[in-house]
């Protein structure tokens with residue numbers, strides 16, 4: 001946390017009234033400038049920060065510690081946007097909605113440095129003001145300077161105390177602001193995990209996640225992969241390796257480039273493995289992945305069924321994502337089909353079917369810095385309709401005695417328990433207690449479904465329900 005050391009401010013920052021001083025040559029710090037430009041790409045083009053930033057860094061030849069700082073500022077400011085905006089709003093006499101968006105991007109990077117880094121306040125203010133002057137001229141630079149100087153008056157804790165509702169009166173609103181989450185998402189987490197754990201759940205969701213790898217079964221063991229990459233064997237998945245957060249681009253690792261390993265959250269590995277574990281009577285060589293792009297789980301399931309001499313059919317609606325599945329499953333007994341999982345035109349009678357349905361992704365917000373502010377509650381209705389239809393289709397494609405895993409990367413109850421109870425009511429399938437199929441994983445709750453959590457398991461918040469078709 002920063003040491004704060006600023007004289008009191010005269011009041012809210014106003015745009016300057018006097019004529020601005022003659023422009024001086026400006027040197028905008030290239031590291032902070034790419035952070036501001038990436039926020040702009042996220043805002044204007046709906047870009048993903050983690051896709052927009054790396055090419056900019058490359059283009060500007062920013063590497064090493066500078067690249068690490070640009071990444072921290074960009075992703076951090078994306079994550080903390082709601083908190084940063086509340087502070088900026090309090091420090092300015094202009095409503096945010098009337099503020100020049102380019103100026104707001106720069107102010108977010110500036111206030112992020114003040115609240116959540118150890119960068120000295122004078123450096124954070126001066127470098128941000130330089131960027132505003134460079135991009136927008138002296139007038140707005142003066143305004144930015146006044147806003148930022150006001151923002152230096154309190155540290156993060158002080159701002160939260162000033163701006164968040166009291167925890168005793170509105171715990172969800174308080175924790176939402178403390179951990180920079182939209183209120184509706186904090187509410188969704190509270191509904192799923194309970195108020196007692198909400199603080200820990202949101203805190204873990206606000207932290208930078210470790211990268212996990214999957215060692216492709218039959219090619220390399222997790223121990224070998226850990227030794228090569230300098231990571232640690234994962235605690236729960238027999239195929240998992242955990243790397244340190246910020247350990248560089250995992251795509252550059254040789255085993256990943258060679259196809260022996262892939263980047264995949266340990267929770268994703270565990271839910272895919274849970275599908276393979278219930279004992280079946282009868283044949284067990286036809287598996288189906290109904291929403292397979294870009295192919296992470298198809299790679300793991302495909303490797304396992306290939307070793308057993310069976311086949312995985314992988315369905316994906318988007319052609320470019322189907323191509324990614326082909327690349328991810330090269331060399332495996334996997335047939336990729338472009339089609340709609342609700343009516344894929346495949347012969348029914350599968351032994352095991354995975355429905356890893358499109359969802360809000362509220363369980364993987366850590367990995368998509370801007371996602372929590374982009375997602376809207378209005379997205380949920382259309383998604384749950386599609387999820388229900390996909391699960392009913394999966395049940396129809398599974399043979400009597402076969403098993404379906406319904407999986408989403410979200411803890412939001414309408415997408416999890418709501419979809420599963422609808423399918424049980426309509427079809428009479430049996431829900432299995434999924435917990436025994438997550439061996440050695442602690443804190444799995446009351447079942448029968450499993451909800452993983454970053455703060456409990458160090459994984460994304462994956463949900464898994466196992467359904468068996470009556471024999």
Ligand SMILES: C[S@@+](CC[C@H](N)C(=O)[O-])C[C@H]1O[C@@H](n2cnc3c(N)ncnc32)[C@H](O)[C@@H]1O
Pocket residue numbers: 268290291292293294295296297298315316317318321339340341342356357358359
């Ligand atoms: C959560 S992702 C699946 C992730 C994948 N299982 C993995 O591990 O890499 C959901 C996928 O379903 C696809 N999808 C969306 N609607 C679909 C539909 N009606 N039928 C089949 N796939 C669909 C999306 O394009 C997306 O690739």
